[in-house]
Amino acid sequence: MEKMVIEGGKPLYGEIPISGAKNxxxxxxxxxxxxxxxxxxxxxxxxxxxxxxxxxxxxxxxxWERDGSTLTIDxxxxxxxxxxxxxxxxxxxxxxxxxxxxARFGRAKVSLPGGCAIGERPINFHISGFxxxxxxxxxxxxYVEAVIDGRLRGSSVYFDIPxxxxxxxxxxxxxxxxxxxxxxxxxxxxEVGNLIDMLxxxxxxxxxxxxxxxxxxxxxxxxxxEIDIIPDRIxxxxxxxxxxxxxxxxxxxxxxxxxxxxxxxxxxxxxLEIKTFADSIQALAPVGxxxxxxxxxxxxxxxxxxxxxxxxxxxxxxxxxxxICVFNETIFxxxxxxxxxxxxxxxxxxxxxxxxxxxGTGDEGLCGARVMATDLRASSSLVVAGLAASGRTEISxxxxxxxxxxxxxxxxxxxxARIWKEDE
Ligand code: EPU
Numbered sequence: 001m002e003k004m005v006i007e008g009g010k011p012l013y014g015e016i017p018i019s020g021a022k023n024x025x026x027x028x029x030x031x032x033x034x035x036x037x038x039x040x041x042x043x044x045x046x047x048x049x050x051x052x053x054x055x056x057x058x059x060x061x062x063x064w065e066r067d068g069s070t071l072t073i074d075x076x077x078x079x080x081x082x083x084x085x086x087x088x089x090x091x092x093x094x095x096x097x098x099x100x101x102x103a104r105f106g107r108a109k110v111s112l113p114g115g116c117a118i119g120e121r122p123i124n125f126h127i128s129g130f131x132x133x134x135x136x137x138x139x140x141x142x143y144v145e146a147v148i149d150g151r152l153r154g155s156s157v158y159f160d161i162p163x164x165x166x167x168x169x170x171x172x173x174x175x176x177x178x179x180x181x182x183x184x185x186x187x188x189x190x191e192v193g194n195l196i197d198m199l200x201x202x203x204x205x206x207x208x209x210x211x212x213x214x215x216x217x218x219x220x221x222x223x224x225x226e227i228d229i230i231p232d233r234i235x236x237x238x239x240x241x242x243x244x245x246x247x248x249x250x251x252x253x254x255x256x257x258x259x260x261x262x263x264x265x266x267x268x269x270x271x272l273e274i275k276t277f278a279d280s281i282q283a284l285a286p287v288g289x290x291x292x293x294x295x296x297x298x299x300x301x302x303x304x305x306x307x308x309x310x311x312x313x314x315x316x317x318x319x320x321x322x323x324i325c326v327f328n329e330t331i332f333x334x335x336x337x338x339x340x341x342x343x344x345x346x347x348x349x350x351x352x353x354x355x356x357x358x359x360g361t362g363d364e365g366l367c368g369a370r371v372m373a374t375d376l377r378a379s380s381s382l383v384v385a386g387l388a389a390s391g392r393t394e395i396s397x398x399x400x401x402x403x404x405x406x407x408x409x410x411x412x413x414x415x416x417a418r419i420w421k422e423d424e
Contacts, residue, residue, distance in 0.1 A: 001396070001397070001399070001423075001424045002398055002421045002422065002423055002424060003394050003395060003396045003398060003421070003422055003423075003424050004383065004386075004394070004395040004398045004401065004408075004409065004419065004420075004421055005392065005393070005394050005395075005419070005420055005421070005422050006368070006383065006386035006387060006389075006392070006393045006394075006395070006417065006418065006419045007368075007391070007392055007418035007419075008246075008366075008368055008386055008387055008388055008389035008390060008391065008392075008393060008418075009246075009388070009389070009390055010246065010387070010416050010417055010418050011246055011247040011248035011287040011416060012242065012243055012246045012247070012248035012249075012250050012387075012412070012415040012416050012417060013248045013249055013250065013415060013416050014250060014251075014414060014415035014416065015250065015251045015252075015253050015415070016239050016250055016251075016252050016253065016411050016412075016414075016415055017253045017254050017411070018231045018232055018235055018236050018239075018252060018253065018254045018255040019043070019045040019069075019231070019232055019235060019406040019407075020042075020043035020044050020045045020069065020228075020229035020230070020231065020232060021045075021190075021191055021194070021229055021230050021231060021232040021233065021234075021235075022045055022047055022049055022050065022232060022234075022403075022404045023093075023164070023189075023191045023232075023234075024190070024191040024194040024195070024229050024230050024232075025041070025044050025045060025047075025050050025053075025229050026049060026050070026053050026093045026096055027093075027096050027165070027168040027172070027191065027195045028041055028194065028195060028198050028227060028229060029041065029044075029050065029053050029054065029057065029071070029073065030053065030057075030096040030097050030099075030100055030168075030172065031100060031172055031195060031198055031199060031202070032057070032062065032073040032075050032224075033057065033060070033062070033075050033078060033097060033100035033101060033104060034075075034100045034103060034104055034172060034175065034176065034199075034202065034222050035075065035202055035203075035221070035222035035223055035224055035225075036074075036075060036076040036078075036224070037074065037075070037076060037223060037224030038072055038073070038074045038224050039072070039073045039074075039075070039224045039225055039226070039227075040070065040071070040072055040224075040225075040226040040227075041070070041071045041072075041073065041226075041227055041228075041229060042069060042070050042071075042226075042227070042228045042229065043069050043228050043229040043230075043231075044066075044069050044070070044071045044229055045069070045229075045232065045406045046066070046069070046406060047402065047403060047404060047405075047406055048399065048402045048403040048404075049091050049093065049403045049404065052087065052090050052091040052094070053091065053093065053094065053096075053097075054071075054073075055087065056083060056087050056094055056097065057073065057075070057097075059081060059083075059087075060078050060079065060081050060083075060097070060101075061075075061077050061078045061079040061081075062074065062075045062078060063077075075224075078104070080101075080105050080107065082109035082110070082111075082143065083097060083108075083109070083110040083111060084111055085111040085142060085143075087111070088110065088111040088112075088113050089111070089113070091403075092113040092116060092121065093165060094110070094111075094113075095110060095113060095123055095126065095165065095169065096165055096168060096169060096172075097110065098110050098126065098130070098144065098146065098169055098173075099126075099130075099168070099169035099170065099171070099172035099173040100172045100173075102130060102133075102135055102146050102148065102152065102173055103152060103172060103173045103175065103176040103177070104176065106147065106148045106149070106150070106151075106152075107145075107146060107147045107148070108144075108145075108146045109143050109144070109145045109146075110143065110144050110146075111142055111143050111144075112139060112142055112143060112144050116375070117334070117337055117374050117375040117378075118332045118334055118335045118337070118375055119332035119333045119334045119335065120333065121332070123144075123166070125159055125160070125161070125163045125166040126163075126165070126166050126169045126170070127144065129157045129166065129169070129170040129173070130146055130169075130170075130173060132155040132156070132157050133148070133152035133153055133154070133155055133173060133174070133177055133181075134148055134152060134153045134155075135147065135148045135152065135173075136148065151176070151177065151178045151218075152173055152174075152176065152177035152178065152218075153177060153178050153179060154174060154177040154178060154179035154180045154181040154216070154217075154218050155177075155181055156181070156182045156183075156184065157170050157174075157181065157182070157183050157184070158183075158184045158185055159183070159184070159185040159186065159187075160185070161185075161302075162185050162186060162187040162188065162212060162302045163187060164187040164189050164191065164192065166187070167183060167186045167187040167192050167214075168187075168191075168192060168195050170183055171183065171192075171195060171196065171199065171206070171214065171216065172195075172199070174216040174218060175199050175202075175204035175205075175206070175216055175218060175219065175222065176218060176219065176220070176221075176222065177216070177218040178218055179217075179218055180215065180216065180217050180218070181215070181216040181218070182213065182214070182215050182216075183213070183214040183215075183216070184212070184213055185212050186208075186211075186212050186213065186214045187212075187302060187303065188210060188211065188212055188302070188303050188304065189302070189303040190230055190233065190256070190259045190303070191230070193209050193210055193230075194227075194229065194230045196209045196214075197209075197227060198225050198227040199222075201225035201226065201227055202222040202223055202224070202225040203219055203221070203222045203223050204216065204219060204222060205217040205218075205219060230256060230259070231254055231255040231256050231259070231279075232255075233255070233256065233259040233260050233307070234307065234309045234310060234377070234404070235404075235405060235406075236252055236255040236256075236259075236260060236281065237260055237263045237307070237309075237310045237313065238310070238313050238380045238383075238384070238405070239252050239283075239411070239412075240252060240260075240263065240264075240267055240272075240274070240281060240283045241263075241267070241310070241313045241314055241316070241317050241384055242313075242383070242384050242387055242412070243272065243283040243284070243285050244267060244270060244271075244272045244283070244285045244293070244317045245316060245317050245320060245384045245385070245387050245388035246285075246387040246388055246417065247285045247286055247287035247288065248284075248285065248287060248415070248416070249282070249283070249284045249285075250282070250283050250415055251280055251281075251282045252280060252281045252282075252283065253279070253280045254279060254280070255279060255280060255281060256279065257276035257277070257279075257280075257281050260281075261304050262301075262304060262305055262306040262307070263306065263307070263310055263314075264276070264281070266296050266298065266306065266314065267283070269294065269296045270293055270294050270295075270296050270317065270318075270321075271285075271292045271293050271294050272284065272285045273285070289363070290320045290321060290322070290360075290362070290365070291322065293317070293320060293321040293322070293360070294321065294323075295318055295321045295322070295323040295324060295325035295358070295360055296318070296325055297325050297326045297327070297328075298311060298314055298315075298318075298325070298326075298327045298328070299327075299328040299330060300328070300329050300330050300331050301330060301331075302331070308329060308330075308331040308332060308335060308377075309377050310377070311327060311329055311335060311377070312335070312338040312377045312378050312380070312381035313377065313380055313381045313384050314327075315327055315338065315339070315342065315349065315356065315358060315381060316338070316342060316347075316381040316382070316384040316385040316388075317384060317388075318358045318360065319342055319346075319347035319348070319349065319358055319360065319361060319366060319385065320360060320361060320365060320366065320388055321358075321360030321361075321362075322360045322362040323359075323360055324357060324358065324359050324360070325357075325358050326355060326356070326357055326358075327355065327356040327357075327358065328354060328355050329354050329355075329356075330354065333354070335377075335378075336351045336356055337374040337375060337378045338374065338377075338378035338381045338382065339351055339356060341371040341372060341374070341378070341382055342366075342381065342382070342385055344369045344370075344371055345366045345367060345368065345369045345371065345382075345385050345386075345389055345393065346361055346364065346365070346366045346367050346389075347361065347366060347385070348360075348361060365388065365389065365390060366385050366388055366389040366390070367389050367390050367391055368386065368389045368390060368391035368392040368393040368394075369389075369393060369394075370393075370394045370396070371393065371394070371395055371396075372395070372396050372397055373395050373396065373397040373398055373400040373401060374397075374400070375400055376400050376401065376403050376404045377404075378400075379395060379397075379398065379400045379401040380401065380404075380405065380408075382395050383395065383401070383408065383412075383419075386419075387412070387417055387419075396424060398421065409421055
């Protein structure tokens with residue numbers, strides 16, 4: 001096992017290129033199951049999670065090849081198989097193959113994901129959505145077994161909460177269903193839009209991209225597609241927040257500023273200078289004392305609200321301020337796992353249910369410590385804290401980070417951070 005070591009207090013200067021979005025790559029790779037032929041996906045990040053979903057597709061009979069960030073996936077000879085607990089427990093997003101498998105084979109058997117570090121995370125919306133299409137779903141020995149005789153029948157599906165992977169799974173089932181499907185209160189995240197573009201490229205008929213109401217007119221067959229994965233808005237946001245914490249001037253390149261409306265407002269309100277260009281964002285923050293940093297409240301919301309996936313990182317930044325602010329986490333019930341670790345670095349944070357009150361450490365700042373990564377985004381908040389802290393921070397269990405950040409140490413190292421991996 002490896003740990004991440006950071007010697008804090010170094011400002012960041014230069015350019016950081018952004019990789020393709022993990023949470024877009026996963027559903028788009030799953031969508032290749034819908035049609036035979038060679039699909040070409042560009043800008044695919046090489047991450048632990050993308051490797052896991054490719055392994056899963058390989059077990060189903062797909063053949064794939066990577067050339068740099070371009071993936072060619074051939075799903076012509078897919079065989080029906082069950083998706084084991086071993087794969088789903090490594091990565092919950094494995095459930096994204098349910099929709100395509102049901103649509104293409106009329107049946108699927110996929111292990112039910114258990115709870116995870118950030119919350120219970122049920123998939124009841126996905127299952128009740130499939131049932132609306134006439135699919136019979138049985139839960140047996142930890143597996144979801146879905147079966148339908150003949151084609152899925154288009155229907156209306158309403159989400160109590162706009163679920164991202166729920167919307168994606170239902171979309172991938174609806175494109176091959178007979179007749180019309182209307183998805184109401186659908187998730188509007190850019191990753192859903194990227195999937196819609198891919199499905200339309202495969203011959204699907206979908207209206208309403210970017211809105212919470214999607215109308216799908218089913219077709220009888222789809223063809224292979226060619227598509228670019230959108231830039232990772234959470235990776236982008238993490239590096240912008242890191243500039244606030246470490247100070248300096250960084251141009252974050254190959255990103256989409258339009259995908260981060262809430263974060264950019266919050267960074268400006270906190271006192272960073274943010275300039276946006278067509279596909280890059282420049283962040284400037286004073287080096288040294290944090291007396292310029294203003295405390296701002298954060299409430300996580302579905303897109304276009306403030307993303308839950310950037311809550312932990314912003315909290316690390318706010319721990320460096322001089323006054324008080326409140327974080328309200330409305331998406332996941334247990335997404336404050338980073339708090340106890342940030343406290344070990346000197347942060348003053350109290351939690352009460354879904355709220356956290358952060359009192360800035362002012363002139364004291366944070367100090368380096370040995371801390372533990374608990375989930376992907378909690379880990380990146382420890383990196384943000386470590387960059388600003390005095391002394392050495394050691395983050396163990398960095399396999400969490402490697403699930404979602406491509407070459408994090410290299411990218412930060414190139415802009416002046418002292419950060420590297422070491423054996424535990
Ligand atoms: N929910 C249900 N039932 C369901 C589905 C969701 O109650 O059947 C609830 C969840 O428990 C949660 C809320 O609905 O309270 C929203 O969850 P959502 O389904 O949108 O989350 P997800 O699709 O499982 C994706 C991302 C997460 C990200 C969330 C929220 C992928 C592969 N994962 O998860 O990403 O936090 O949307 O934006 O797209 C990450 O990258 O670190 C990560 C956790």
